[in-house]
Amino acid sequence: MSHKMKRREFLGKMGMAGAMFTPLGQTLLRPQNISSPSKAINSRVLLPPFDYQGVTLLPSRWQQQLASGFDYYLNVSDDDILHGFRKSAGLSAPGTPLGGWAYPDSSVIFGQWLQAMARASRSFGNNAMRDKAVKLVEEWGKTIGPDGNPRMSHYPWEKMVGGLVDLYKYTGHTGSLQLLDRIVDWGLANLDRTRMPAANSPWELHSGKPLEWYTLSENLYRAYLVTGRAKYKEFADIWRYDAYWNKFAETSQPRDAHGVHAYSHCNSFSGAALAYLVEGDEHLLRIMRNFYDYLQNSQCYATGGYGPAERFVLNDGALGDSLAVRLDSFEAPCCSWAAFKLSKYLMALTAEARYGDWIENLLYNGVGAALPIVDRGKHFYYANYQLGAAMKIYSRNTYACCSGTYFQDIVEYQNLIYFHDQNGLYVNLFLPSSVSWEHKGVLVKLRQETTYPEGELIKMSLAASRPITFVLKLRLPAWSKGVTLKVNGTPVDGELRPGFWAEIKREWKDGDEVEMTIPLVFRRVPIDRWHPERVAIKRGPVVYAQQVVHKHLVKIPPDNDALNDWLIKTDEPAVFRYRGQEQSSQRDDFMPYYRFTEMQTYRIYFDPGLRSVLW
Numbered sequence: 001m002s003h004k005m006k007r008r009e010f011l012g013k014m015g016m017a018g019a020m021f022t023p024l025g026q027t028l029l030r031p032q033n034i035s036s037p038s039k040a041i042n043s044r045v046l047l048p049p050f051d052y053q054g055v056t057l058l059p060s061r062w063q064q065q066l067a068s069g070f071d072y073y074l075n076v077s078d079d080d081i082l083h084g085f086r087k088s089a090g091l092s093a094p095g096t097p098l099g100g101w102a103y104p105d106s107s108v109i110f111g112q113w114l115q116a117m118a119r120a121s122r123s124f125g126n127n128a129m130r131d132k133a134v135k136l137v138e139e140w141g142k143t144i145g146p147d148g149n150p151r152m153s154h155y156p157w158e159k160m161v162g163g164l165v166d167l168y169k170y171t172g173h174t175g176s177l178q179l180l181d182r183i184v185d186w187g188l189a190n191l192d193r194t195r196m197p198a199a200n201s202p203w204e205l206h207s208g209k210p211l212e213w214y215t216l217s218e219n220l221y222r223a224y225l226v227t228g229r230a231k232y233k234e235f236a237d238i239w240r241y242d243a244y245w246n247k248f249a250e251t252s253q254p255r256d257a258h259g260v261h262a263y264s265h266c267n268s269f270s271g272a273a274l275a276y277l278v279e280g281d282e283h284l285l286r287i288m289r290n291f292y293d294y295l296q297n298s299q300c301y302a303t304g305g306y307g308p309a310e311r312f313v314l315n316d317g318a319l320g321d322s323l324a325v326r327l328d329s330f331e332a333p334c335c336s337w338a339a340f341k342l343s344k345y346l347m348a349l350t351a352e353a354r355y356g357d358w359i360e361n362l363l364y365n366g367v368g369a370a371l372p373i374v375d376r377g378k379h380f381y382y383a384n385y386q387l388g389a390a391m392k393i394y395s396r397n398t399y400a401c402c403s404g405t406y407f408q409d410i411v412e413y414q415n416l417i418y419f420h421d422q423n424g425l426y427v428n429l430f431l432p433s434s435v436s437w438e439h440k441g442v443l444v445k446l447r448q449e450t451t452y453p454e455g456e457l458i459k460m461s462l463a464a465s466r467p468i469t470f471v472l473k474l475r476l477p478a479w480s481k482g483v484t485l486k487v488n489g490t491p492v493d494g495e496l497r498p499g500f501w502a503e504i505k506r507e508w509k510d511g512d513e514v515e516m517t518i519p520l521v522f523r524r525v526p527i528d529r530w531h532p533e534r535v536a537i538k539r540g541p542v543v544y545a546q547q548v549v550h551k552h553l554v555k556i557p558p559d560n561d562a563l564n565d566w567l568i569k570t571d572e573p574a575v576f577r578y579r580g581q582e583q584s585s586q587r588d589d590f591m592p593y594y595r596f597t598e599m600q601t602y603r604i605y606f607d608p609g610l611r612s613v614l615w
Contacts (some may be wrong), residue, residue: 028066037228037278041230044277046351047426049344050435052122052170055414055490058432058449060581061594062363062413068372069410071114072122074128081106081113082139088151089143100377100398107156110140117409122170123414123563128326130171136332137167141179146341149190154210157187159404162219169226179224183494188235195245202258206311207261214241221274233278240275241268245287252293258314258607262332263306266295266338268360273345288346293340295359302525302536302604303369303543303593304339305383317530323605330383333402336367337409344416347428350391351421353475353501356428357541359416360477364453365543367409369594379403385604387534389548392598418446420468424471430516442468444508452518452594453542454574460514467509473501474516477541479523486515522563534607537563542592544576545602549587554578556606 056490057063075344079095084105086093088369106113114133121130144150150343152160160183164282167176197518198208205371208214220236228512244265276284287305299306308322308329321327339362347355360367370392371380377398384390395402419426419437425435434447437513441467476483478499485492487501496502504514520540529535537544537556545555555564567576567590596602 003287022479037225040280041225041277044280045348047348047421049415049569050437051413052119054436055123055418056434057414058434058447060432062368062431065368065372066398066410069407072131073116073407074372078136078139080133081136082143083122085140085151086141089145091143098377098399100400102377102399106399107150107152107160108161108401109404109516110136111156111159111161111163111614112408115159115166116404117167118163118170119408119411119415121410124473131242133167134171134173136172136178136504136593137164137176141175144179144182148186150186150459152182154191154213154216156190157183158212158216160220163225165219165223165226175226184223184232184235188231191315193238195239196263198260198313204601206265207258207467212261212264212267213239214586215239215264215271217241217480218267218273218274221278222265224278225274227275233581236271239271244268245272245284245291247551248287249283250290250295252290252297253315254294257294258312258318260311260312262312262337263334265312266291266306266335266342270338270345270412272340272343273349276349285349288342289350292342293315294356299527300358301329301385301527302328302538303357303365303383303385305332305335305366305385307331307335315528317528320527320531320534321536323385323527327384327386327390328382329385329401330366332380332383333367333406333409336404337412339366340409340412347419353428353473354478354499356475356479357499359547360541363416363431364414364541367406367594369375371598372454373403373406375395375478377403379406385536386554387605387607388534388610389601389603391601392596394598405430409613424473426473426475427460428475430518438452438469439468442466444470446472451573452461453520453540456517457516459518460516462508462510462512462514464508464510467507469505469507471505472501472514473503476500476502477518479538479540481521482519484517487517488513521560522567524563524570525561529536534605535607536604537590537606539574539592542574542594543604544590545593545596545604546590547587548601548603553603553610554588554606555608 023300057066077095080098083095083097085094098106101108103570114137117129117133121127121133142421150157150160161180164176164180194209195213196209199205200401217236217240220232220239224232224236247257269288271283272288294391295306299312299319308326310328310331313319313322341356343355343359371394373379378394379402380392381395381400381402417429417431417433419428420437430448430450430452432450434445436445447461448458452458476496476498480498483496485504487504492504518540522539523539524535525538526532536556557566566579568579570589574592581588593602593604
């Protein structure tokens with residue numbers, strides 16, 4: 001292990017990062033330095049995030065998930081990560097291969113780790129991640145052939161482009177820009193351009209050929225935006241996936257979009273987002289909107305997860321049927337990553353609050369409910385929602401793709417909470433956190449304190465160097481009812497529409513306080529219209545699961561009012577029992593899905609048609 005850092009030290013550095021005031025300035029989508037593309041590109045970004053600056057997570061289970069992950073990745077041996085690259089180049093190769101999917105080398109995850117490290121170094125104001133990433137990429141650079149050959153196929157090559165872009169963008173490491181040029185020049189001359197679209201049969205075409213070629217455009221467009229160099233845009237254009245994207249040109253329910261690899265196809269629409277950003281073609285934005293609605297209306301479980309057996313399914317009851325026949329319900333870290341990006345791009349490009357609902361859903365029930373990465377690359381891959389009973393288990397493969405996207409996901413948390421425009425601040429997620437920025441020359445800091453989603457009250461406090469007028473907008477979840485707002489104890493008048501932003505415009509002063517209450521009640525969520533009684537239970541944004549040990553199946557009430565009467569609070573926050581439950585045992589309790597640990601049996605979906613086992 002290298003770069004040893006104690007958890008306490010890491011958390012302290014996180015706190016220091018949040019104490020800095022930072023300008024709105026450079027955003028995820030804005031070009032930097034060199035010869036920037038047209039200013040029209042910036043005008044298409046209506047609501048940028050803070051681009052890994054000025055936002056700090058405060059104590060919560062998600063901060064702990066972040067700290068645990070960072071502790072893990074920071075301490076993986078540099079020599080082990082580099083071993084296979086060095087060996088292939090005929091160089092001295094101390095250490096041992098990481099193993100699993102990262103054998104004989106770590107190319108399948110290397111670029112993703114570099115990208116996450118670069119963003120983490122920007123987020124937390126400490127140099128440990130930057131130093132590790134820079135060392136890794138400089139040592140890796142020594143293994144590249146004179147012609148720039150990185151010895152990578154399309155899949156890892158695309159991830160490597162993203163890692164190099166971000167190391168240059170977020171750490172200022174100019175060597176990464178030089179390496180980017182070299183591997184892209186090699187790719188221009190050597191990458192196979194067959195570009196066979198994915199198909200639902202035969203099986204081996206689910207991700208197209210070459211494998212996931214259609215994901216290459218996003219990071220190449222990002223390279224163009226960061227550098228202004230035309231060759232990156234021209235190469236990105238080659239990898240556009242119009243054959244699939246155009247299925248959503250006029251509808252959110254195409255007949256032939258199913259059967260293909262779920263994660264990579266969702267991921268491909270981040271390429272559409274960047275193509276729109278570069279070109280301004282409204283056709284692409286309409287496609288993205290329709291695709292998002294396709295997922296929400298026919299592909300998503302109550303958790304926000306999608307892709308049983310890693311596929312999109314026919315909109316004919318197949319999603320509900322999958323609960324009875326599949327254990328691999330949702331590729332949790334990878335699919336959460338693609339969804340986070342798509343939702344963030346849509347929110348940034350449309351300024352619509354509704355795209356935050358999927359982010360919130362997956363934060364709590366997707367990657368936020370995943371088992372942590374431990375040991376020698378032991379990590380969570382598939383979430384299991386099978387009828388009757390299910391459990392969380394680790395992947396049989398170590399260092400698979402989800403060990404890369406897990407790192408990217410947890411770094412992204414801080415970039416999904418707050419957005420901004422020239423008029424003010426938008427709060428998308430209600431997590432214990434703070435954001436610091438400069439608005440019209442005034443230093444402003446907002447701090448959130450809350451136990452949400454287990455508690456209903458969200459408190460926000462403002463600190464400002466002098467009074468300043470701006471708009472504070474708060475996302476009202478689409479499922480919410482009866483939300484109330486107060487400023488300094490006085491109720492805020494006006495319509496509060498679920499699925500939209502609540503708006504408070506005033507002159508803010510140092511010490512002002514906002515209180516937001518989001519009532520949390522239980523509701524039944526059917527899997528699809530073909531299985532109206534095959535339902536999950538949600539309380540606010542959180543999926544609740546029942547502990548399952550020895551008891552038979554329980555029948556849940558038939559409507560939401562009865563459900564809320566049936567479930568009773570216990571002395572432990574966010575844990576409920578049902579009326580008639582044996583009080584001597586906690587083994588039937590209901591609690592948030594994210595609280596379940598490895599090999600702990602639970603039940604998410606309930607169906608009155610299932611028979612209990614009778615002895």
